[in-house]
Amino acid sequence: MVLERREWKGTTGGGSFGQKALMWLFRHVDVRFGYALLACVVPFYMLFNRKGYRAINDYFRNRGLKHNLGRIYRNHYLFGQMMMDRFFLFSGSKQHFTVKGTNVEYFNNLIASEGGFVIAGSHAGNFEIAGYLMHQEKKRIHSVVFGGETAILQANRAKILSGNRVEMIPVSDDMSHLFTIKAALDNGQVVSMPCDRKFGSSKSVSCQFLGRTASFPLGAFLLAAQLNVPIVALFAMREKRMTYHLYAMQVETDRTAVKGSKAVAGELAREYVQQLEHILDIYPHQWFNFFNFWE
């Protein structure tokens, strides 16, 4: 089976009306009502979004699992559930999720330090929710976002996350975002970037991921290497009973063992991919890249 396109096109599904409607809905009803609706909608999504269906089937096949409707349903359902959780939080609802953490003290130590650092995000679990659930007062977190999402989503996200000292840096053609990123890291602040979708730069590295070769963007790793700052992988994975489990993992390599920032970035990327695999071993249904990921 040949899949048409391997690269994410830079937009997230759903129009502004749908996003606005979801936020309105969750101001008035419990998110679990949304889950019940979702359970009915997912089969149609699986039926009509064949590209996403095939991509997830491909992912499970790479994990050595045969085609199974229930497994793909669970993946799609979890994706929808986590999107709803996001809108539920963005709607300003007071209801709280239970939050657990693993190695969060490493993240907290970085926050407490004077220097800046990079957060490597991915579409395993719900990275964006991590920014909302990890309360901290000391550093400003600059989240690099692509301009493809609707204005309403960006505006609401910025409004909600600003309470957690999270600000958005949209990727721009004139490269001004890079100066903002560099200034933030130079000033001891934090920059978060998605590390599993190529967009805005052609720089990438091929890594063995779940037994096959996949291309990962070098951006976050290059920045960490160029500016000599730490990089931490952050994952927010959903568990039962409205619980999110946050994982902070140090992404590091011997930076003196190889020469040049690109070589260091490549090593950091490979280390990160191993951590991503580890997380997906624990939460195999929470991979949400609905395009053909592998080369």
Added chain:
Amino acid sequence: MEKSKIREIVNNFLIEEIEVDPKGISDEALLKDDLGIDSLDFVDIVVIVEQHFGFKIKPEEMSGIRTLSQFYDYIENKVNA
């Protein structure tokens, strides 16, 4: 600092760090289209310029720079200002 020294330093880091093909280096070479320098390379350039020439590049100053020759001139003006 003399322009020849600036050229030498810039060309060296373009070849060593940015992995630009030495054959493509010429005064008229376009940074983006001919040398293939993309936005992330630009961070390297900013860092290296700071280290070698001791000044910070301002984004607005870079907006008009398209060719390598313009880049040498920009550095020369900043260093010798």
